[in-house]
Amino acid sequence: MITAPAIVIEDHQMEGVAAELARRIPGASVRAYEPMASHTTFRIGGPADIYVQPLNLEQLAEVTRFAREHGLPVMVIGNGSNLLVGDRGVRGIVVRLAPSFSDIEWLDDGLVAGGGARLAKLVRDSAEAGLSGLESTVGIPGTLGGALAMNAGTDTGCIGDLVASATMLEESGEVREWDETQLAYKYRHSGIRAAKVAVLSARLRLRPAPVEEIRAKIERLRQKRASRQPLTAWSAGSAFKNPRGAAAGKVLHRAGAKGMRMGDAQVSTKHANFLINRGRATAAEMRELIERAHALASRRYGIDLELEIEMIGE
Numbered sequence: 001m002i003t004a005p006a007i008v009i010e011d012h013q014m015e016g017v018a019a020e021l022a023r024r025i026p027g028a029s030v031r032a033y034e035p036m037a038s039h040t041t042f043r044i045g046g047p048a049d050i051y052v053q054p055l056n057l058e059q060l061a062e063v064t065r066f067a068r069e070h071g072l073p074v075m076v077i078g079n080g081s082n083l084l085v086g087d088r089g090v091r092g093i094v095v096r097l098a099p100s101f102s103d104i105e106w107l108d109d110g111l112v113a114g115g116g117a118r119l120a121k122l123v124r125d126s127a128e129a130g131l132s133g134l135e136s137t138v139g140i141p142g143t144l145g146g147a148l149a150m151n152a153g154t155d156t157g158c159i160g161d162l163v164a165s166a167t168m169l170e171e172s173g174e175v176r177e178w179d180e181t182q183l184a185y186k187y188r189h190s191g192i193r194a195a196k197v198a199v200l201s202a203r204l205r206l207r208p209a210p211v212e213e214i215r216a217k218i219e220r221l222r223q224k225r226a227s228r229q230p231l232t233a234w235s236a237g238s239a240f241k242n243p244r245g246a247a248a249g250k251v252l253h254r255a256g257a258k259g260m261r262m263g264d265a266q267v268s269t270k271h272a273n274f275l276i277n278r279g280r281a282t283a284a285e286m287r288e289l290i291e292r293a294h295a296l297a298s299r300r301y302g303i304d305l306e307l308e309i310e311m312i313g314e
Contacts, residue, residue: 014032014033014049014050015032015033017032017050017070017072018030018031018032018049018050020066021050021052021063021066021093024062024066025052025054025055025059025062025063027055028052028053028054028055028059029051029052029053030050030051030052031050031051031052032049032050032051033047033048033049033089034047034048034050034051034094035047035089036048036051036080036083036085036089036090036094036313037085039051039077039080039094039096040080040081040083040084040085040236041079041080041081041141041142041234041235041236041237042080042083042084042085042234042235042236042277042281042286043234043277044084044085044087044234044277044281044282044283044286045083045084045085045086045087045089045090045283045313046085046086046087046088046089046090046283046313046314047089047090048075048089048090048092048093048094049072049089049090049091049092049093050072050092050093050094051093051094051096052093052094052095052096053095053096053097053098053099053100054095054097054100055100056100057101057169057175057200060095060097060101060169060198060200061169061173063093063095064169064171064173065173066093067092067093068173072091072092072093073091073092073093074092074093074094074095075090075092075093075094075095075312076094076095076096076097076145076198077094077095077096077097077146078096078097078098078115078116078142078143078144078145078146078147079098079118079141079142079143079146080096080142081140081141081142081146081236081237082142082146082150082152082236082237082308082309082310083236083309083310083311083312084236084283084286084287084309084310084311084312085283085312085313086283086311086312086313086314087282087283087284087314088313088314089313089314090312090313090314091313091314095198096116097114097115097116097143097145097198097199098116098117098118098143099116100114100116101114101115101116101117101145101200101201102114102116102117102118102121102143103117104117104122104125106129106131107203108208109205109206109207109208110131110133110162110164110203110204110205110206111126111129111131111203111204111206112201112202112203112204113144113201113202113204114144114200114201115143115144115145115148115198115199115200115201115202116143116144116145117143117144118142118143118144119134119137119140119141119142119143119144119147119152120141122134122137122144123135123137123138123218126206126214127211127214127215127218128211130208130209130210130211130214131206131207131208131209131214132206132207132208132209132213132214132217133162133204133205133206133207134159134162134204134206135156135214135217135218135221136153136154136156136157136158136159136161136221137152137153137154137159138154138218138221138222138225139154139221139222139225139226139229139231140152140153140154140237141237144199144202145198145199145200145202147159148160148163148166148183148190148192148199148202149190149192149193149199150188150189150190150193150308150310151185151186151187151188151189151190152188153188154221154225156221158185158187158188159204160183160185160186160190161185162204162205162206163180163183163185163202163203163204163205164180164202164203164204164205165177165178165179165180165202165203166178166183166192166199166200166201166202166203167199167200167201167202168192168195168197168198168199168200169197169198169200170195170196170197171196171197175200178191187241187242188241188308228270228271229268229270229271229274230268230270230271230274230276233268233274233276233277234276234277234278235268235274235275235276235277236275236309237274237308237309238273238274238308239273239274239275239290239293239307239308239309240252240273240293240294240297240305240306240307240308241305241306241307241308243303243304243305243306246303247273248272248273248297248305249271249272249273249274250272251297251301251303251305252267252272252273252293252296252297252305253272254300254301255296255297255299255300255301256296256300257272257292257293257296257297258272260289260292260293260296261278261289262281262285262286262288262289262292263280263281263282263285264277264278264279264280264281264282264285265277265278265281265282265285265286265288265289266278266281266289267289267293272293275289275290275293275309283313287311290307290309293305294307
């Protein structure tokens with residue numbers, strides 16, 4: 001999240017503000033009152049005041065300057081795969097880095113990729129290049145930038161284990177290189193989430209391995225995830241972080257959360273740590289379901305589950 005001092009802009013003025021921004025970044029997609037349900041894997045969310053897909057770093061920097069001039073907060077997203085956006089939407093400017101910022105440079109011991117690069121493509125292409133390491137992210141939706149921010153991963157590893165450095169656009173508009181100390185990776189945590197920065201690119205350390213060996217591991221992990229998780233449903237992935245010494249899905253299953261519903265928001269019957277949108281779920285329904293699932297775990301086992309999904313907007 002990159003923020004700016006608040007200046008009140010009336011709703012009826014926002015289309016004019018969006019048009020002004022569009023003139024300053026020609027060729028970029030700039031839309032006022034864009035439904036965020038179209039840009040999240042939950043398929044939930046009200047409108048962003050202004051939605052922007054800049055074409056390059058110069059345009060992204062111009063967006064941040066424009067936001068400061070107009071006192072508008074800026075939220076940078078990737079694929080919207082870990083977001084629950086409020087029904088009343090997001091105030092300010094939402095910037096989506098994908099499909100721009102997705103270039104890949106191959107190295108002997110890894111790669112450098114843009115923050116907008118899709119994880120699925122990185123997994124596939126690194127396998128074909130004979131570079132191993134990203135298999136632990138198989139089946140995780142989203143972009144590299146989003147994965148870095150939350151240290152995405154599975155029980156076979158986290159992406160933070162692979163990151164050597166990352167290039168950030170900071171709140172000031174400066175582009176800086178962050179090392180491993182600044183990234184401060186822990187389980188489902190990074191220094192990125194606490195800072196007001198956008199991930200422009202990252203260097204990942206990978207290791208050479210036979211292509212067929214990597215492909216076989218990818219297929220094995222893909223089948224494992226598909227057998228356990230509702231990968232085709234509208235969801236935001238794992239809802240809660242695993243508490244120490246336990247799996248959130250097992251805690252919720254044993255507490256009786258599986259299948260629990262609020263309107264069209266439901267705890268998956270396949271995996272209790274996945275909340276799904278059955279078609280017309282609202283953010284209010286999903287938030288209520290989150291609270292009920294959390295209360296079940298607390299009441300039954302005294303476990304205070306920590307939310308992994310990021311909730312934004314009103």
